[in-house]
Amino acid sequence: xxxxxxxxxxxxxxxxxxxxxxxxxxxxxxxxxxxxxxxxxxxxxxxxxxxxxxxxxxxxxxxxxxxxxxxxxxxxxxxxxxxxxxxxxxxxxxxxxxxxxxxxxxxxxxxxxxxxxxxxxxxxxxxxxxxxxxxxxxxxxxxxxxxxxxxxxxxxxxxxxxxxxxxxxxxxxxxxxxxxxxxxxxxxxxxxxxxxxxxxxxxxxxxxxxxxxxxxxxxxxxxxxxxxxxxxxxxxxxxxxxxxxxxxxxxxxxx
Numbered sequence: 001x002x003x004x005x006x007x008x009x010x011x012x013x014x015x016x017x018x019x020x021x022x023x024x025x026x027x028x029x030x031x032x033x034x035x036x037x038x039x040x041x042x043x044x045x046x047x048x049x050x051x052x053x054x055x056x057x058x059x060x061x062x063x064x065x066x067x068x069x070x071x072x073x074x075x076x077x078x079x080x081x082x083x084x085x086x087x088x089x090x091x092x093x094x095x096x097x098x099x100x101x102x103x104x105x106x107x108x109x110x111x112x113x114x115x116x117x118x119x120x121x122x123x124x125x126x127x128x129x130x131x132x133x134x135x136x137x138x139x140x141x142x143x144x145x146x147x148x149x150x151x152x153x154x155x156x157x158x159x160x161x162x163x164x165x166x167x168x169x170x171x172x173x174x175x176x177x178x179x180x181x182x183x184x185x186x187x188x189x190x191x192x193x194x195x196x197x198x199x200x201x202x203x204x205x206x207x208x209x210x211x212x213x214x215x216x217x218x219x220x221x222x223x224x225x226x227x228x229x230x231x232x233x234x235x236x237x238x239x240x241x242x243x244x245x246x247x248x249x250x251x252x253x254x255x
Contacts, residue, residue: 001063001072001149001182002026003048008057009207010043016207017043021057023201023210025150028180030220032193034237035203035211036244041186042154044208048184049073049152065149070099074148078155080135082127088114089123092142099146113141116175133164137171144175151183157192169195173220190237194230195223202237205244212240 003025010018018040025031025048033041046052048059050073065072082091089110096106114120117137127135136156143151157165169192175181187193193200200214216233218226 001061001065003150003184004060004062005048006058006060008044008047008054008059010040010047010052010055011207018047018054019207019209021208021210023213025182025184027063027182029198030176030183030185030196031199031201032185032187032197033201033203034187034190034193034241035208036205036241037188038206039203039244040206040208041203044203045075045152045154045184045186049075066147069147069149070096071146072149074143074146074151076136076139076143076151076153076156078157078159080127080132080139082135082138084127087124087126088119088130088138088141091127091138092145095142095146109145110141113144116144116178117141117171131164132160133168136160136168140172140175149182151181153183153185155187156185158188165189165192172196173223177221190234193237194233196220200237202240211244 005021005023008018008021009016021044033044035041043052047054050059061072083094086094092110092113093106096109101109110123111120114123117140119134119137119141122130122134127138130138139156157168160168173196185192185196194216197216200216202211202214203209204211214233214237218229223230
């Protein structure tokens with residue numbers, strides 16, 4: 001399944017947030033969206049997932065999700081969104097309710113995603129016993145359990161320390177190498193974007209417009225061997241965004 005974004009503009013009352021966005025999210029591709037604060041990155045993600053309806057334009061799902069998909073579009077947020085009184089297993093089980101699955105089917109799905117996210121030994125742990133990185137692994141496992149056609153990820157690593165962020169970034173790359181999932185990944189972190197994105201969409205200052213779309217053709221598992229090239233791409237991204245980011249900060253100070 002692909003997502004086709006056609007001429008989207010969006011406003012909140014008199015505040016224009018996005019303008020004339022055209023974009024295609026292809027299957028088995030991670031698209032990273034970057035840009036200055038307030039440029040509409042998270043708003044665009046909500047429009048893609050159907051949480052909001054664009055003021056103008058449309059988001060179209062092209063093709064059908066796989067027959068095994070329980071939820072074609074699934075979010076992963078930065079705040080984990082775990083219920084503190086439920087253990088890891090039960091937090092994942094929540095999203096499998098109301099899908100006409102047997103207890104054994106649910107158990108098989110949960111055991112599988114716990115194994116893929118390195119959480120098999122923690123299924124009975126409550127969130128308060130987990131580190132930030134492990135909580136985010138639970139959120140990723142929960143998302144994978146419904147076998148989405150497209151993952152919508154809103155700064156999923158931004159609340160973590162640098163070491164944990166690096167480990168989870170490697171985990172996401174490993175998961176993609178095994179499953180080739182489709183994802184839209186919003187981030188402020190340009191290093192994450194060049195490490196993870198097959199395509200990087202650069203939005204300008206509000207109202208967010210697409211300034212440029214950059215393709216990175218290095219296979220994900222080989223990128224750690226191309227550090228110098230990726231650093232150059234990261235620098236080019238920052239050079240492209242720096243003035244817009246400074247203007248965004250000035251606007252926020254003047255609010």
